[in-house]
Amino acid sequence: MPTVTGKTTRAERMAQPLAREVAEQIAADKGVCIRPVSLRRTDIATGHTEVIDVPCGSTLASRCPACAKRKRSMRRSQCEEGWHLTEEPEPAPDDPTEVQQDWVAKRAVVTAERDRLSDEGGASAEELAALDAAIADLDEEITASGLRGSVAPSSAPSRPRRARSTRRRQDAPDLPKRQRKNTTLGRAFTDPASGKVFRPSMFLTLTLDSYGRVRSDGTPVDPATYDYRRAARDALHFSKLVDRFVQNLRRVAGFDVQYFASVEPQRRLAPHVHMAVRGTLPRAEVRQVAAATYHQVWWPCADEPVYEGARLPVFDEATGDYCDPATGEVLPTWDEALDRLDEDPGAEPHHVVRFGSQVDAKGVVAGSEDADRCVRYLAKYLTKDIAECHTVETPAQEAHVDRLVEALRFEPCSPRCANWLRYGVQPDGAKAGMVPGFCRSKAHRREHLGYAGRRVLVSRKWSNKTLADHKADRLAWVLEQLGVDPDAPDIEKVGGVVPLVNGSFAWELARPTDPDVPPREHRLLRAVGETLKRRARLDAARSPNLSATEGSAA
Structure with missing residues (x-):
């Protein structure tokens, strides 16, 4: 409250909420993006321009609660739609039309002429450039005709793939193998009492x-003996282990297993994966697959540092290589280090990552409460960073995080990681300014705890829909409720948010300092107002439909 003199003290002013934060809170409560991106749209025909705010699309609630909530909701829809399918989600491709075949044939003729002139060496640069332009135009026509992919692979030289022995490790159990069926659907069971057919999943x-x-709080009993190095390396390569598990599971199952998975950390900060799998296998076989799954990382040895402290390799601007600071000797490149590894018959992998003995597998039936509960659990932490999934509440937990982050600091996270300089190897694609311990990869960031892979893992034939497809489905539903034809030649913006006007426009990013861009607080409040009007319009459109449905049901 103000003082008797009518003036507010500094303490009272500091206690007053900030208008900007209030605007953000209102926007977040109403489901409006709090970090909108301003785009300037110019009608090429009339020259009319307007600034349109589009959602930032963030998947983290700490950055934008509204966008993260929408993304999580779409992921839940994607998981639900693909889990218990009874028909193949992806139909066989259509036969090519005569038009498509004609465009490909023309492309082949022009490509052959271009190769002939290039081999003979008598063509001018202008002639070759004209043929390249013609090939590019034909590629556009081929894509526009409805063909997927490219008819010709990239001509860029690729690095030869290193071949290694595929013999299984002696310390890993063997895997059974079934004859493969060309299906993504699991086994169907028939209830002998009712005759009902159902397809359980896992x-x-x-x-x-x-x-x-x-x-119980996830902290080690004895931090001195806790293997932080192995924990760090397992986290760095966990995504590869999950990929290998899916490959082995498909081999044992005998069909093209489809999955929807999410990765999150346990309280001890080690990543683990929850996976919804279409179809079912005996639990004993699932545990056998997990026990037999491993991933070997064939990298140079990085156990003992060669350079540390102030004695670090220096970059030679003339050669583009890193050299020993004392002798000037050039450090081996990444390819040279791998060549030495290939030539050593007694070489051991840099690291081998495996699953633990704890494997939880349970059957789930479509439409059950258990299925809905599993879907909610899969999407529970998708809007949080890895480190945000479990709140640090005690000094012991904080110290546990610090020790893991320190163990990750000098661990190489990829062939391009700057930490390889610490172990006497030039990173792949080495460049000036690389310093061990300061790799910019997200795997080394505190909020990721070593896991740099995707949080959501979805197989290609899960629901035959991408997030863009699910977003389009939701937009189509809104337009249907409003009675709007999406193919109409001229459509107003729905609620002033989604631009649906057909025509030719030029788009560019509008800077916050541009004179035609209102302040952020003003744009947030305007978006809130438009959102409320859009919801009111949608509720009004749905009311007759709901009344008719209730009347028919009665």
């Missing part, structure tokens, strides 16, 4: 091995 949880005893 919900799996896979975790990494133990690194030492931990307490």
